[in-house]
Each structure stands twice: as C-alpha cells, then as structure tokens.
Amino acid sequence: xxxxxxxxxxxxxxxxxxxxxxxxxxxxxxxxxxxxxxxxxxxxxxxxxxxxxxxxxxxxxxxxxxxxxxxxxxxxxxxxxxxxxxxxxxxxxxxxxxxxxxxxxxxxxxxxxxxxxxxxxxx
Amino acid sequence: xxxxxxxxxxxxxxxxxxxxxxxxxxxxxxxxxxxxxxxxxxxxxxxxxxxxxxxxxxxxxxxxxxxxxxxxxxxxxxxxxxxxxxxxxxxxxxxxxxxxxxxxxxxxxxxxxxxxxxxxxxxxxxxxxxxxxxxxxxxxxxxxxxxxxxxxxxxxxxxxxxxxxxxxxxxxxxxxxxxxxxxxxxxxxxxxxxxxxxxxxxxxxxxxxxx
Numbered sequence: 440x441x442x443x444x445x446x447x448x449x450x451x452x453x454x455x456x457x458x459x460x461x462x463x464x465x466x467x468x469x470x471x472x473x474x475x476x477x478x479x480x481x482x483x484x485x486x487x488x489x490x491x492x493x494x495x496x497x498x499x500x501x502x503x504x505x506x507x508x509x510x511x512x513x514x515x516x517x518x519x520x521x522x523x524x525x526x527x528x529x530x531x532x533x534x535x536x537x538x539x540x541x542x543x544x545x546x547x548x549x550x551x552x553x554x555x556x557x558x559x560x561x562x
Numbered sequence: 563x564x565x566x567x568x569x570x571x572x573x574x575x576x577x578x579x580x581x582x583x584x585x586x587x588x589x590x591x592x593x594x595x596x597x598x599x600x601x602x603x604x605x606x607x608x609x610x611x612x613x614x615x616x617x618x619x620x621x622x623x624x625x626x627x628x629x630x631x632x633x634x635x636x637x638x639x640x641x642x643x644x645x646x647x648x649x650x651x652x653x654x655x656x657x658x659x660x661x662x663x664x665x666x667x668x669x670x671x672x673x674x675x676x677x678x679x680x681x682x683x684x685x686x687x688x689x690x691x692x693x694x695x696x697x698x699x700x701x702x703x704x705x706x707x708x709x710x711x712x713x714x715x716x717x718x719x720x721x722x723x724x725x726x727x728x729x730x731x732x733x734x735x736x737x738x739x740x741x742x743x744x745x746x747x748x749x750x751x752x753x754x755x756x757x758x759x760x761x762x763x764x765x766x767x768x769x770x771x772x773x
Contacts, residue, residue: 456621480621480649482614483641490611491645494618497743499751502618518609522740 441471444561448503449476452547454527456480456495458488459505464531465561468505485514493524502526503559508533516556523554532560563698564728565659566592569630571698572657572721575708576600576628579755581746583616585609585631588665591732593630601749603738607635607665613642613656620651620717623750624757627653633660633674646718647688653757654717656689659725668727680722689720 448454458480461469472479482488492502508530519526538557540546546559569592576582578599584590590604605612620627636658662675681691701707
C-alpha cells in the first residue's frame with residue numbers, strides 16, 4: 440500500500456524531493472521510502488522543511504512536505520501565499536483552511552492550477 | 563573594511579551563471595549597482611528561513627547559489643545553518659557580514675560579537691570557512707582573487723567578512739516578488755546557462771523509478 444503510494448507519487452505525479460519530520464501516523468510511509476526514485480531530507484523543524492521544498496520548487500522540481508497535522512498550524516506559509524509558490528503537504532487526517540483531499544490527483548491539479556499549498560491526507 | 567566595499571568586491575566575484583540571494587535592505591542596496599547577468603533575489607530582513615530556501619535551490623541545480631546576509635539574520639536562523647552544513651551542498655556559498663552590532667542602531671553589540679570563535683562555530687556546523695581579511699589588505703586586485711578562489715573551492719562555503727558601518731548612501735532597491743522568483747526559476751532551468759563546474763549533491767533528474 441505505502442510502496443504503491445510512493446511509486447504513484449514519484450512516477451505518475453513526478454514528485455522527487457521530500458522533506459519533513461517523522462510522526463507516528465505515517466510511519467509506514469517512512470519505512471517504505473525508496474532512495475532509487477526519491478530523495479528525502481529530514482528537517483530540523485517544520486518551517487525549514489517548508490522552505491526547503493519551496494527552494495526545490497524554484498529549482499524546477501516538484502516537492503512535498505511530510506508533516507504532522509497537529510503541527511500544521513504553527514507552519515509559516517506566508518512566503519508561499521505571498522509569492523504563490525505551490526507546495527504539497529502529506530499528513531494524517533486534518534481539518535484545515537487549505538485545500539484538503541484524500542485524492543492525490545485532485546490535490547495535484549489544485550496545486551498546479553492555483554499555485555497554492557494544499558494537503559493530501561494519507562490514510 | 564566598510565560593508566559596502568566588501569559587498570562590492572564579493573558581488574563582483576560572482577559569475578553570470580550564478581544565483582545570488584541578498585537579505586536585508588542595506589545589503590540589497592549596496593549590492594544592486596554591481597550585479598552581473600546572473601539571477602538575483604532581494605528579500606527584506608524580516609523574511610525568515612531564506613537559508614533553507616537557498617539550500618533547496620542548491621539541491622535542485624548545478625548552478626552556484628550565493629546567499630549574502632548579516633550576522634543578525636544568521637543568529638535568528640541558526641538552526642538552518644546546521645541543516646545546510648549537514649546537507650553539504652557543494653554549490654552553496656554563504657557570505658556573512660559580521661559587524662557585531664544590530665543594524666540601524668550603532669554601538670549596540672549583538673551576541674555574535676561575543677562568540678569565542680566565529681570561524682570555529684561555522685566549521686563545526688559543517689562549513690568550509692574563509693576569511694579574506696589579510697588577502698584584501700595585500701591583494702592588488704581582490705575581485706580577481708575572489709573569483710580565482712571561488713573557482714576552485716567547493717561548498718558549503720562560509721565567507722566571514724568583518725565589516726564596519728559606512729555612511730555612503732545607495733539608491734533604494736525593490737524587493738523581489740513573484741515575477742523575480744519565476745525569473746530565477748527560468749534562469750535555473752535554462753540549460754544553455756551552464757553551471758560553474760559544480761556537481762550538486764543529489765542529481766534529482768537522474769533518479770530512476772525502480773522496477
């Protein structure tokens with residue numbers, strides 16, 4: 440299941456760079472990471488992960504942040520909204536003002552269309 | 563050395579294929595008149611976590627990424643320095659101007675001025691540390707010296723410049739917006755502009771989906 444998710448997000452949606460902070464809700468995602476198709480950097484804290492992913496987007500790569508949904512409120516997204524830098528969050532179930540969906544395709548198309556951060560809920 | 567002199571010399575040490583990020587209004591103003599054809603971003607001092615953004619940019623490109631900032635900015639975002647030092651991007655260059663005081667308020671020392679070893683701290687975080695104080699004193703052409711040095715060195719490099727306040731006035735500069743960011747993105751993706759013989763730590767393009 441988790442392996443399929445990685446294959447899908449890397450192969451079909453072309454996300455190659457991931458960063459974030461591990462948390463128990465998506466522990467199986469961390470266990471099934473494959474260095475052949477993706478690159479992951481553990482961040483010191485949430486805002487660093489967000490900005491690293493932002494920088495990678497400026498370099499022309501799609502990137503995503505794996506983040507605990509409970510810490511999402513403390514993340515500073517002002518830069519991403521101000522400069523319209525898209526960003527994909529992969530979290531557990533959450534209610535948020537950001538666009539949230541369990542459908543990866545829907546989230547990806549929303550990000551591409553609106554150039555805004557959005558949340559993919561991994562279950 | 564006055565800060566504007568240091569900014570002038572080190573800015574001209576960059577090549578046309580480099581990406582420059584300047585943080586703080588003072589540094590942006592002083593750098594703007596001397597910039598070449600590379601891609602440059604200007605951010606206010608209040609914009610945090612730009613170091614991490616520069617790290618992300620360095621990971622995704624083979625072009626050199628230069629980040630010019632003051633010691634105050636570095637102190638506020640010191641956890642990012644460790645992130646950069648551990649990631650070891652070979653095309654990341656941090657140019658750090660240390661005046662030892664808060665910007666805009668003369669004679670108010672910050673804690674960086676009391677650090678036992680500024681160079682040692684950066685070295686322990688994982689940077690290669692350069693200080694050109696003596697070279698600039700005796701070199702006839704410091705710009706050539708800087709270019710030649712940066713030609714050979716690999717990052718993550720931290721250049722520590724101990725500077726003093728200057729009184730020279732520089733014209734105001736407009737901070738970067740979305741347009742400039744997209745321009746930088748286009749510049750990075752432009753394959754006709756060849757990066758300066760540096761290999762990024764991870765070549766994201768070459769990651770192949772496993773069978």
